Every structure is written in C-alpha cells, then in structure tokens.
Amino acid sequence: MATDPSIRFRNKCAIVGVGHSRLGRVPGASALDLQLEAIKNAIVDSGVKASEIDGLLCRGPQDVYCNHQLVGARLGVNARFSTGVDSGGASQTLSVAFAVMAIEAGMAETVVVGFGGDSWSATHASEEARLANDTHAGKRPKEFGIEFGFTGAVAAHALGAQRHMDLYGTTRDHFAEIALVCRENALRNPDAQMKKPLTRENYHAANMIAAPFGVFDCSLRSDGAGAVIITSTERARDLxxxxxxxxxxxxHNNTRGWFADDNMVHTAAGPSGAAAYRMAGLGPRDIDIAQIYDCFTYMVLTEIEDYGFCKKGEGGAFVASGALRRDGALPCNTAGGLLSEAHVDGMLHICEAARQLRGVYPPDRQVKDAExxxxxxxxxxxxxxATLILGNA
Amino acid sequence: MDNSRVTPKRPLPVPPPESLPFWQAAHQRRLTFPRCDACGKSWFPPANLCPHCLSDGFHWEEACGRGKVFSFVVVHRVYHGYFANKVPYTVAVVELDEGPRILSNIVGVDPQKVHCNMAVQVAFDEAGPDMTLPLFAPVEAVRKS
Known part of the structure; x- marks a missing residue:
C-alpha cells in the first residue's frame, strides 16, 4: 500500500508559544489592539524575539482589509510569508496547517497564527451597529434570507439541529448537557467571559432565539484575541x-452547501478528521481531550459523531453519559469554549489544547494524563x- | 409623541443578475428553477452554470409547487422590525417534488405543528409592486376514499 503523502508533515513542527488577550467585554480596545496583546503574550511565552518572526497567518474581523499586514506593521517585521485565511471559524485551525506547510516549504521559520475580534463591542456600540451586524446590511446582492426573516448564524445552524432531532431523536436536553459542560469548565477559567453557574433549569427556562435553539445554545459575542507561535520541531527543542x-x-469543505445532500447532519468534520487521523497515525480512541468548535451546542454533538467518538445518531446518548465532562471519556472544551469562555473564532481552542498538553495548569484545571x-x-x-491533532511528544 | 414607530416594510431581496428570471416568474406567480439542457439535472439557488456538468445551456422549468419540509426553525427573536409582530414564525428549507431545495416561510399553520417531511405547497405573497415571494403552506390532507 502506498504511504499517505501527508505523513511527512507529522511531528515536523510544534507550537512553542501561546497567548491570549483580555476576553469578553473590552470596550475601548480595537480588534487589532487585542490581537497584538495576544501575540505579544505568545511571543513572551515562547522566548523567541519578535524580530525572528518571519511568518504571519493572522485574521481579524470580516471587514478589516489585510489584517495580517496591519499586524506586521505593529510588530515591526517584514514577514517572508504573510496572509490571512478566509474560512470563517475554520480559518484558525487551517492557518496552523498552512504554517506547517510554509515552514516545511522553506518559506518561513517562525510563524504567528492569530485571531482578534471585537464582536461584543461591534454589536453593543449602538442599535444601528447591532442591526447592521445582524442583517448583513450592504450593497451586495442578497436573496433567500432576509426577506423570509432568516438572518445570521443562529437560524442556519438550528436547521441542522432540527433535522438531527427529527432523524435520530436527539433532544434539547442533549444540547443542554453541552452548554453545562462548557459553563462548568469556564467557571474554572478566571479569564472566561461567563462567571455564573448554569443549571439545566436555567437552560430550559431561557428565551428561544430560533427554535430549537434558545439563548444557551448560542455562543457568545466577545472582544478578544488569541495567538500561537509555530516553528520547526528541531528549533523548538532549543526554546x-x-x-x-x-x-x-x-x-474538508462541504462547499456544495449547507442545504445540499445531508450536510446539515454529516458535517465536513468527518473527512477533515479522517485526514488528520491519517497524518497523525492515530484514531478517535487515541484522543484524550477535544476542543470542539461550539458556535452552537448542536455543532459539538454532530462533530463528535463525525469524528468517530460515537456513531452517527448516537451523539445524544454519548453526551448524556457524561462523556464530555472533565472526568468523562472525552473531556471537551476544557476552558469553556465559544459558549462560555469567549467567541474568538476558535483561536482559544488551539491555545487551550496546547496548554493542557504542556501539563502545567493547576490541578483544578489540568486534565490528568492529557497527551x-x-x-x-x-x-x-x-x-x-479543519482539524488539528496535537501531542505532548 | 412617538408616532414614528410604524411597522417597517418587509425587507426585500436584492437579486444578483442570474436570479432575476426566478423573481420575475415569481411575480407572475410561477415557481421556477434552472434545469440543464445537457445533463437534465436541476439546481438551486439560480446560477448560470450547471453545477453537475458545467454546461451553460439551461432552461427555466416551472415547478408543480408541491414539496416537503426538509428542515425548519421557528424564529422567536426579532432581527428586523417588519417581523416584530410576526414572531414566532417558521423558516424552512423546502424540497420541491422536482428536487431543488429552496428557503422560504411556512405560513397558514401554527409553527408548533410544522415537522420535517410535512407536505407543503407554494402560496405566493405580493410583497411589493415588483416583488412576489413564494411562501409555502401545508397541503390540505387529501381525504381517503
């Protein structure tokens, strides 16, 4: 059998620095400002010099033109490799993959992957700002959405949740479990945006937004940023x-569309995960902790099925068993996730995975034997x- | 004093050029979709190339107007003033009998009674002098003889 060509990238590069900014409600700080705060923290954490950075894969809010270039200007570096990725919440994990490819291609040696956003401030500055954000106002053509009162990400993802419920008998109580896991983890994280405990009763009593999603099925609006520094494994050993x-x-990208085929319940996580497992030479049984993109509760449920942690359709029973809790089979979103830590487009999932694998958290936060x-x-x-598999060795 | 708070008008689509024939037909109360002259397959939303074979030869076919709910959501939050007195309302992906899937509203039924696979048929709603929206309502149950 031919060797999978992706294997040559296995263990070639490493995350050597991790940083985040103030999170949550940070009025008066721009997205770029927060991004630099996170990058600086990551640089200090790593011990590399800013002048050694020659790769930038940095993304900002959707309407910022060439965010990566603005980062370079503020870092004072001319980067050999510098760009931004345009895959929404998948951009940050995909950027780590591109960083490895760039380093292996000799295009850069030390790459910063970062994201900074200001979605709390942008949507709370004024009623006009909120509406502009919610209705995607603008001059570009738009149809099959706003005229039917279908706007934003909540209703779009809720279509998938409804279909999963219809096909497999999944319930809102299963979604509640995911919201509760994230909140409990956030309460151990002093930097998390959400500070109050959440009960199953709170979950069910909350207002509906777009049924089957209520308030606690939806991720946060947050100001904040995260960053990691990536370099070759060889160089990493000296840091x-x-x-x-x-x-x-x-x-993987189901670019035929969310409405096409059965993409609402068979997400691109399936083939994306299979590719990552192949490169790593690992499978779902080898995974100790998971940081799963949780823009909405349902997405965690369907993604863990697509990643093979349980069979398609059995996600409800799997989460109800307590599997995602800190002492469960698959501790998940251990810093609180987009649902309760902060919505920084998944950048903080990468930071949290790296920190857990370093194994230096205090005992109440550290997941034991996370490798x-x-x-x-x-x-x-x-x-x-996009999917990453990281390891401590 | 504040009598300016009239219900805003329904937001209307701003179609790209490739969708104009669809909206023009809808305004004449015809539900249409593109079908490829080369491979015979259909698609939606409108586009000028067949996504199955990349042929640019296609025609607009009139749908029978019936379909079923593929999935749906019941919107409770008001995102636009027009919908302030409409919540909760149903948004659905409807799979037409001919195959294409189209986003719309399900009207004429309590949102609590909508379900996946519910049989629906098109119900045109004139939303402006140049714009008619294809909405969907449940098909009356056919009495078994």
Whole structure:
C-alpha cells in the first residue's frame, strides 16, 4: 500500500508559544489592539524575539482589509510569508496547517497564527451597529434570507439541529448537557467571559432565539484575541517551553452547501478528521481531550459523531453519559469554549489544547494524563472545517 | 409623541443578475428553477452554470409547487422590525417534488405543528409592486376514499 503523502508533515513542527488577550467585554480596545496583546503574550511565552518572526497567518474581523499586514506593521517585521485565511471559524485551525506547510516549504521559520475580534463591542456600540451586524446590511446582492426573516448564524445552524432531532431523536436536553459542560469548565477559567453557574433549569427556562435553539445554545459575542507561535520541531527543542507537537491536520469543505445532500447532519468534520487521523497515525480512541468548535451546542454533538467518538445518531446518548465532562471519556472544551469562555473564532481552542498538553495548569484545571488533543474549526456558512491533532511528544 | 414607530416594510431581496428570471416568474406567480439542457439535472439557488456538468445551456422549468419540509426553525427573536409582530414564525428549507431545495416561510399553520417531511405547497405573497415571494403552506390532507 502506498504511504499517505501527508505523513511527512507529522511531528515536523510544534507550537512553542501561546497567548491570549483580555476576553469578553473590552470596550475601548480595537480588534487589532487585542490581537497584538495576544501575540505579544505568545511571543513572551515562547522566548523567541519578535524580530525572528518571519511568518504571519493572522485574521481579524470580516471587514478589516489585510489584517495580517496591519499586524506586521505593529510588530515591526517584514514577514517572508504573510496572509490571512478566509474560512470563517475554520480559518484558525487551517492557518496552523498552512504554517506547517510554509515552514516545511522553506518559506518561513517562525510563524504567528492569530485571531482578534471585537464582536461584543461591534454589536453593543449602538442599535444601528447591532442591526447592521445582524442583517448583513450592504450593497451586495442578497436573496433567500432576509426577506423570509432568516438572518445570521443562529437560524442556519438550528436547521441542522432540527433535522438531527427529527432523524435520530436527539433532544434539547442533549444540547443542554453541552452548554453545562462548557459553563462548568469556564467557571474554572478566571479569564472566561461567563462567571455564573448554569443549571439545566436555567437552560430550559431561557428565551428561544430560533427554535430549537434558545439563548444557551448560542455562543457568545466577545472582544478578544488569541495567538500561537509555530516553528520547526528541531528549533523548538532549543526554546523555553515544552513543544506541543503538531501531529496531524486535515480539512474538508462541504462547499456544495449547507442545504445540499445531508450536510446539515454529516458535517465536513468527518473527512477533515479522517485526514488528520491519517497524518497523525492515530484514531478517535487515541484522543484524550477535544476542543470542539461550539458556535452552537448542536455543532459539538454532530462533530463528535463525525469524528468517530460515537456513531452517527448516537451523539445524544454519548453526551448524556457524561462523556464530555472533565472526568468523562472525552473531556471537551476544557476552558469553556465559544459558549462560555469567549467567541474568538476558535483561536482559544488551539491555545487551550496546547496548554493542557504542556501539563502545567493547576490541578483544578489540568486534565490528568492529557497527551493527545483534537481541535476542530468550523465556519464559512456552516460548510468549512479543519482539524488539528496535537501531542505532548 | 412617538408616532414614528410604524411597522417597517418587509425587507426585500436584492437579486444578483442570474436570479432575476426566478423573481420575475415569481411575480407572475410561477415557481421556477434552472434545469440543464445537457445533463437534465436541476439546481438551486439560480446560477448560470450547471453545477453537475458545467454546461451553460439551461432552461427555466416551472415547478408543480408541491414539496416537503426538509428542515425548519421557528424564529422567536426579532432581527428586523417588519417581523416584530410576526414572531414566532417558521423558516424552512423546502424540497420541491422536482428536487431543488429552496428557503422560504411556512405560513397558514401554527409553527408548533410544522415537522420535517410535512407536505407543503407554494402560496405566493405580493410583497411589493415588483416583488412576489413564494411562501409555502401545508397541503390540505387529501381525504381517503
């Protein structure tokens, strides 16, 4: 059998620095400002010099033109390799993959992957700003949406949740479990946006937004940023931190669309994960912790099925068993996720996986014996997906 | 004092050029979709190339107007003033009998009673002087003889 060509990337690069900014409600700070805060923290954490950075894969809010270039200007570097990825919430995980490819191609040696956003401030500045954000106002053609009162990500993802419920008997109580897991984890994370405990009763009593999704099925609006520094494994050995190995990555995009085929319940996480497992030479049984893109509760449920942690249609029973809890079979979103830590487009999932694998958290946050982590990124009108498999050796 | 709070008009689509024939037909109360002259397959939303074979020869076919709910959501939050007195309302992906899937509203039924696979038929709603929206309503149950 021919060797999978992706294997040559296994363990070639490592995450050597991790940083995040203030999270949650940070009025008066721009998305770029927060992004630099996170990048600086990651640089200090890694021990590399800013002048050694020669690769930038940095993304900002959708309407910022060439965010990566603005980052370079503020870091004071001319980067050999610099660009941004356009796959919505999958962009950050995919950027880590591109960083490895760029390093292996000799296009860069030390790459920053970062994201900074201001979705709390942008939507709370004024009523006009909120409406502009919610209705995607603009001059470009738009149809099959706003005229039917179908706007934004909530209703789009809820279509998938409804279909999964109809096909497999999944219930809102299963979605509640995911919201509760994320909140409990956020309460252990002093930087998390959400500070109050959440009960099953709170979940069911909350207002509906677009049924089957209520308030607690939806991720947060957050100001905040995260960043990681990536370099070759060889170089990583001389740096300050225990390297977090990039063992595998993959991507898949159901670009035929969310309404096409049965993409609402068979997400691109399936083939994306299969590619990452192949590169890493690992499978779902080898994964100790998972950071699953949780823009909505349902997405966690369907992604864990697509990643093979349980069979398609059995996600409800799997989460109800307590599998995603800290002492469960698959501790999930251990810093609180987009649902309760902060919605920084999945960048913080990468940071959290790396920190857990370093194994240096205090005991109440550290997942014991976490050696292999899976990170997922999902976005781009529900169809883009990318996966990372990271390890501590 | 504040009598300016009239219900805003329904937001209307701003179609790209390739969709104009669809909206023009809808305004004449005809539900249409593109079908490829080369491979015979259909698609939606409108586009000028067949996504199955990339042929650019196609015609607009009139749908029978019946279909079934592929999936749906019941919107409770008001995102636009027009819908303030309409919530909760149903948005669905309807799979037409001919195959294409189209986003629309399900009207004429309590949102609580909508379900996947519910049989629906098109119900045109004139939303402006140049714009008629194809909405969908449940098909009356056919009495078994």
């Amino acid at each position: 300050r931190q225990r390297p977090v190995m990039i063992k595998g990555f993959g991507s 292999i982590a899976l990170v997922s990124g999902h976005g781009g009108n529900q169809v883009c997906h």
